[in-house]
Amino acid sequence: MRPFIHQAAATRVVFGAGSLAHLERELDLLGLRRVLVLSTPGQSTAAQSLQQRLGPRCAGVFGRAVMHVPLGVAIEGVEAARTLRADGTLALGGGSTIGLAKAIALETGLPIVAVPTTYAGSEMTPIHGITDGGIKRTGRDARVLPRTVIYDPELSRDLPVGISVTSGMNAMAHAVEALYASDSTPMTDLMAEEGLRALAGALPVLRQRPRDETARSDALYGAWLCGAVLGQVAMALHHKLCHVLGGSFNLPHAEVHTVVLPQATAFNADAAPQAMARVARALGCSHAAQGLFDLARDNGAPVSLRALGMAEADLDRAADLAAAQPYANPRPVGPAQRDALRELLQRAWDGTRPD
Numbered sequence: 001m002r003p004f005i006h007q008a009a010a011t012r013v014v015f016g017a018g019s020l021a022h023l024e025r026e027l028d029l030l031g032l033r034r035v036l037v038l039s040t041p042g043q044s045t046a047a048q049s050l051q052q053r054l055g056p057r058c059a060g061v062f063g064r065a066v067m068h069v070p071l072g073v074a075i076e077g078v079e080a081a082r083t084l085r086a087d088g089t090l091a092l093g094g095g096s097t098i099g100l101a102k103a104i105a106l107e108t109g110l111p112i113v114a115v116p117t118t119y120a121g122s123e124m125t126p127i128h129g130i131t132d133g134g135i136k137r138t139g140r141d142a143r144v145l146p147r148t149v150i151y152d153p154e155l156s157r158d159l160p161v162g163i164s165v166t167s168g169m170n171a172m173a174h175a176v177e178a179l180y181a182s183d184s185t186p187m188t189d190l191m192a193e194e195g196l197r198a199l200a201g202a203l204p205v206l207r208q209r210p211r212d213e214t215a216r217s218d219a220l221y222g223a224w225l226c227g228a229v230l231g232q233v234a235m236a237l238h239h240k241l242c243h244v245l246g247g248s249f250n251l252p253h254a255e256v257h258t259v260v261l262p263q264a265t266a267f268n269a270d271a272a273p274q275a276m277a278r279v280a281r282a283l284g285c286s287h288a289a290q291g292l293f294d295l296a297r298d299n300g301a302p303v304s305l306r307a308l309g310m311a312e313a314d315l316d317r318a319a320d321l322a323a324a325q326p327y328a329n330p331r332p333v334g335p336a337q338r339d340a341l342r343e344l345l346q347r348a349w350d351g352t353r354p355d
């Protein structure tokens with residue numbers, strides 16, 4: 001057995017269909033009496049019904065969460081929390097809403113209860129990010145890790161199929177990179193492989209039957225495991241590329257992850273054979289990168305950056321940004337690998353199935 005350091009996350013996880021029924025008990029356990037409910041504009045109806053249900057235990061609703069936490073929205077959220085004298089936030093939604101809760105926690109220290117409704121995984125990580133002037137700055141801080149996460153598969157029953165698949169692939173990307181992370185542990189390996197298995201099994205079922213209860217539950221279970229490993233180990237090339245593409249070219253988050261994952265996996269394959277074997281085993285296929293590509297393509301998700309509207313002329317600048325500084329990755333990446341990264345990006349733009 002190799003030496004390792006494993007730090008378990010301190011988040012309490014309440015999982016199960018209908019588990020939002022335990023919300024009041026969970027607020028009691030944290031001593032919260034006036035939570036600010038956060039949502040995107042698209043989920044404001046659900047947020048308002050939570051407000052009605054909580055009555056005086058709800059300080060109000062702030063329903064303006066948007067992708068990548070723009071600084072102005074974060075400032076408004078902090079002001080709302082202070083003006084309404086909230087003692088915590090209740091984030092109902094995906095990574096955008098949970099990201100806003102984290103930005104508020106960073107400034108105010110307010111504890112977060114997260115109720116995720118996508119598979120992005122942000123609820124299990126101490127990673128925060130705020131976008132200012134087109135640049136997203138991220139960091140890690142234990143204060144932004146949600147205290148309690150309520151995973152209720154019934155809340156994702158109406159998540160559109162397209163978002164379900166790309167969001168699930170986003171979660172799987174955390175697990176793939178966890179399997180070759182420099183600081184992985186036997187525990188994170190188990191969690192990552194199980195998360196991949198659960199999502200790879202659930203996504204094709206959701207494509208056919210979006211409201212299938214077992215598949216919704218399996219997908220959310222997989223998302224929990226994938227989010228947990230994202231919070232525990234260092235990510236590498238795939239996440240770096242998605243950060244560049246999402247941040248500098250304003251491409252949609254989950255879709256970019258879906259397109260890049262098979263290509264980044266193929267790029268690293270020879271340098272991480274054990275991780276590839278585990279990914280393939282979890283997907284029930286013989287070739288990890290091809291299995292990921294096929295999972296996306298066969299379930300109607302985009303497989304090319306061209307389909308996301310990226311201009312081919314921007315690939316050179318993306319390669320420059322991705323290669324600007326070296327960072328930990330199974331296969332070396334840095335200025336000396338600029339051309340190899342450019343080739344990877346071309347394959348991602350074309351939507352070429354990995355060899």
Ligand code: NAD
Binds near residue numbers: 066129156
């Ligand atoms: P999102 O939160 O932006 O949600 C996408 C859309 O789906 C929104 O319009 C939302 O209102 C809607 N939606 C969410 N759940 C729904 C449901 N059950 N039914 C119907 N509609 C629903 O998307 P996301 O992919 O969850 O999050 C992306 C953001 O999260 C990015 O900014 C990304 O950087 C961040 N993220 C952060 C971390 C981290 O650890 N900090 C991890 C993953 C993602």
